[in-house]
Amino acid sequence: MTVVDVAAVLIILLLAIGWRLSWLATRVDRAHARAERTWAALDAALVRRAQRATELVQTPGVDPASALLVSDAAAAALEPDLDHQQREQAESDLSHVLEVVGPTLTAGADGLVAEQHRATLSRRLHNDAVATARALRRRRVVRTFGLAGHAEEPQPFEMADSRQLLWPRDGT
Amino acid sequence: MPEGRRLRVGLVCPYSFESPGGVQNHVLGLARFLSERGHDPYVLAPGELSETAAGMLDPGRFTTAGAAVPLRYNGSVARVNFGPLSAARVRRWLREHAFDLLHLHEPVTPSISMLALWAADQPVVATFHTATPRSRSMQLAGGVLRAAIEKLDAGIAVSESARLVVIQHLGRDAMVIPNGLRVADFARAAGPRRTRTGRPRLVFLGRTDEPRKGLDVLLAAVPEIRAAVGDVETVVAGQGSRRLPAWCTPLGTVLDHDKAALLRSADVFVAPHRDRESFGIVLLEALASGAPVVASDLPPFVDLLGHGRPGLDPVGDVFRVGDSQALARTVIDVLRHPNPERIGRAQQLARQYDWARVGAAVLSVYRATLAAGPATDARVAQ
Numbered sequence: 001m002t003v004v005d006v007a008a009v010l011i012i013l014l015l016a017i018g019w020r021l022s023w024l025a026t027r028v029d030r031a032h033a034r035a036e037r038t039w040a041a042l043d044a045a046l047v048r049r050a051q052r053a054t055e056l057v058q059t060p061g062v063d064p065a066s067a068l069l070v071s072d073a074a075a076a077a078l079e080p081d082l083d084h085q086q087r088e089q090a091e092s093d094l095s096h097v098l099e100v101v102g103p104t105l106t107a108g109a110d111g112l113v114a115e116q117h118r119a120t121l122s123r124r125l126h127n128d129a130v131a132t133a134r135a136l137r138r139r140r141v142v143r144t145f146g147l148a149g150h151a152e153e154p155q156p157f158e159m160a161d162s163r164q165l166l167w168p169r170d171g172t
Numbered sequence: 173m174p175e176g177r178r179l180r181v182g183l184v185c186p187y188s189f190e191s192p193g194g195v196q197n198h199v200l201g202l203a204r205f206l207s208e209r210g211h212d213p214y215v216l217a218p219g220e221l222s223e224t225a226a227g228m229l230d231p232g233r234f235t236t237a238g239a240a241v242p243l244r245y246n247g248s249v250a251r252v253n254f255g256p257l258s259a260a261r262v263r264r265w266l267r268e269h270a271f272d273l274l275h276l277h278e279p280v281t282p283s284i285s286m287l288a289l290w291a292a293d294q295p296v297v298a299t300f301h302t303a304t305p306r307s308r309s310m311q312l313a314g315g316v317l318r319a320a321i322e323k324l325d326a327g328i329a330v331s332e333s334a335r336l337v338v339i340q341h342l343g344r345d346a347m348v349i350p351n352g353l354r355v356a357d358f359a360r361a362a363g364p365r366r367t368r369t370g371r372p373r374l375v376f377l378g379r380t381d382e383p384r385k386g387l388d389v390l391l392a393a394v395p396e397i398r399a400a401v402g403d404v405e406t407v408v409a410g411q412g413s414r415r416l417p418a419w420c421t422p423l424g425t426v427l428d429h430d431k432a433a434l435l436r437s438a439d440v441f442v443a444p445h446r447d448r449e450s451f452g453i454v455l456l457e458a459l460a461s462g463a464p465v466v467a468s469d470l471p472p473f474v475d476l477l478g479h480g481r482p483g484l485d486p487v488g489d490v491f492r493v494g495d496s497q498a499l500a501r502t503v504i505d506v507l508r509h510p511n512p513e514r515i516g517r518a519q520q521l522a523r524q525y526d527w528a529r530v531g532a533a534v535l536s537v538y539r540a541t542l543a544a545g546p547a548t549d550a551r552v553a554q
Contacts, residue, residue, distance in 0.1 A: 027319055034325070034544075041544035121347070121540040125326055128345040129544075132322050135343055 024139075025147040031133035035154035038126035042157060045122040046091055049115040050074040053098060056108045066101050073097040084155055092160040120161040130154040179538060180212045182271040184262075186283030188219030188240040191411075192425070194453050195277050195301050198330075198351050200228040202275075205352070205531035207233075216265050216284060218258075224428055235265050237284045254282050262287045266294075273297060273538055273545075279324065280317065280342070289320050295545040297537055299328040300338050300346060301451065326541045328534070330451040333471045347537055351453040352530030355523050358432045358460035371405045372507050375438035375463070377431070377454055378445075380412030380422075386444030386468060391417065392496035393503065400504045409434060435461035440506050443467035446494055452476055459487060460522035462515050466502050468493040478521070487518035 054074045057067040073094040082090060095116070102112055133154050136142055185199040199215060206213040207230070214233050218240035221231055237258050262284050266274075271294055276285040279298040289296060327346035329335035338346040374394070378385035387408065394406055408416055409423040409431070416422050426434060435441060441458035445468050452472050458465050465488030467473040477488040489506060491498035 023319075027322055031322060037546070038544040041540070044543070045540075117536065118540060118543075121536060122543065124345055124347060125540055125544055128327070129325075131343065131345070136322075 021141070021145055021147065024136075024141060028133070028136045028142055028147050029149075029151075031129070031136050032148070032151045032154065035126070035129040035133045038122070038129040039154070039157075042119070042122040042126045045115070045119040047078065049112075049119045050077045050094060052112055052115045053094070056105060056112055059107060061107070062105060066104065069097055070101055084157075088157060088159050095160045116161065123157055123159070123161060127156040130156045176539060178211055179206075179542075180269065180272045181206060181214070181538070182266065182269055182274045182288075183213055183215045184274065184276045184285045184288045185215060185217040186278050186281050186285045187217070189217055189222050189225035190219045190240075192224075194351065194451065196225070197453065198299075198301070199277055200225055201352050201354070201527055202531065202534060203233065204228050205527045206535075209531070209535070214265075214269055214271070216262065216288070218284065235261075237261050237265075243282075254284075254287070258284055259287045259291070263291050266291055273542060275299070275534075275538075278302065280321070286320060289323055292323065295325045295541050296323060297326045297328065297541055298324050299330065299349075300334050301330050301351075302334065302337075325544065326537050328537060331472045332475060334451070347533075349530060349533045349537070350525055351451050351456075352527040353453060353456055353460060353522070353525055355460050355526045357428070358435065358457055358522070359462070359519060371403050372401065372439040373405045373407060373437060374503065375407045375434060375441050375458075376409065376444070377426075377434075377441075378410045380408060380410050380414040380416065382412070384445060384447045385410070386446045386494070387414070389444040389446070389468070389494055389496050389499055390442050391420075393500035394419070396497065396500035397503050397507075400500075401507050404507075407434065407438075431457070432461060435463050438463040440503050441465050442499070442503065443473065444499060445470060445473070455488070456522050456525050459518040462519055464488065464506050464511070464515065465518070466491065466499065466506060468499075485514070485517065487514060487521050 051074070053070050056062070057070040073090075073096075077087075077090040077094045079086075079090065098112065098116065102109055102116075105112070137148050137153060142148060183199050183203055185196055187193055187196055189196050189200070196217075199217070203213045203215050214235065215229060216235050216237055218237045220236060221229065221234050225234075238261055241254075266288065274288060274292050274294055274296045276288055276296060276298040278301055279285045279289050280300075281302075285298070289298070321342050321344060324344065327338055327342075327344050328349050329338050329346035330349070330351050332348055335346045335348050338344055374390070374397075376387060376390055378387070380387050390406070394404065397404055405421055406419065407421045407423060409426045411425050423434070435458050438458065438461075441455075441463040443452065443455055443458075443465065445452075447470070452467070452470075455465055455467055455473060455476055465477065467477065467488060467490050469479075469490040469492055474490055477490060478484045478486045479490055489502045491502045
């Protein structure tokens, strides 16, 4: 083999590696972008849930004890400066309160259940997106070449939520 | 609850409507549900619309992905397509319709669903129907397939067992939403079931020449059943090249409304499947029509009929997969001890799987997916 041959082989090899790395980087990037979008959607769904719960207990006919329980839990969840773990805790607490108090509310309880389901669904989609991104980040090539760049590692959001999701037997 | 805006949904069915099948029926049923709810579904599938399919789907909403090639996949003969020509058609369909959302069925089959997943730049929901993994072929396909699966925004599995496969083999989560049926089609005119022949009627539905449908298991059990309860009529409805014993009543392919009538006439509906059923819509159809059901103990069947759930009375009987003697014993028992109360509960269960509920669950996944879609879609999705 001449020097030119060797050089040609090397260039082709480098191009192939480069192409593969950029392909992987695209996937990593896409996965992170999706995890961010699903988080934004989950965040919005949780805020809506808390707001809806607050509105609901302000309607006439709701006893003051229920109203206080729900608005207290909702206010805690809507607190602006919670870190990830505190937010998980606050949202779980709200879920528990709604699970107990929700069914006793006569008006608007269906709407609240719908909000709960939307939040649960958004959470499943988010955690699924997070798992995809984290699986990619764990790959050796991705770590060695720093393909995740400065993107922060997405975190799953763990909280108590509707035990039944779309289907009565789902997740049982 | 606000219904939200009208959605343009692209449904991709990997199998041709010219041959009957669970996935095809599901796609047609979903398209009809979405239309009835004021949405805008379009369907891409190989082959042409059959007459039955045209009754459920406006031909203007259908686009063919080209001629289909019969191919063995997952133990069945499926008509699929692939290659650059199909890929080009898929791309053109996506470009021309500008969908809000794509809903692919069986995205990990070598099919237009997979091609659409590759080509898609809009949010993608995918439904996994098949319970049986092909992990070896999945490993061989490698990174390309994994990259495609990463593109999915939301997965739906038709049963808990199908969901486990998605989790274990694809590393993705999926929401469980079962297949739907129009209960009214089956429960209508629920008069007394009396067969013309006066003999108890066993009904089998499915391809006759596919071992996994288990017709053999039933045929081997019939002599024992006859010995115990006298003559029975064995009705076999389904395509297939297999020669049947003279004492069978072969019906060939049955159209939808004939199927409902046939199921209503059954004294026992037998589902002797050996393998690879992910959901078992046919079981639900039988339950909805008030036929007593005897099925093999495949996980989705056991699940559907409510066995192994403490505090839940089963709505049908199961026997060990492939065991003709057990099948015979179970059928004999059902024929000797009719249980109208159980049939009532079975019909009640089937109503839970009506498209009204199943479709609403699918729509909620669409909404959640769009809410997490690219920024422009986030506001309008709610």
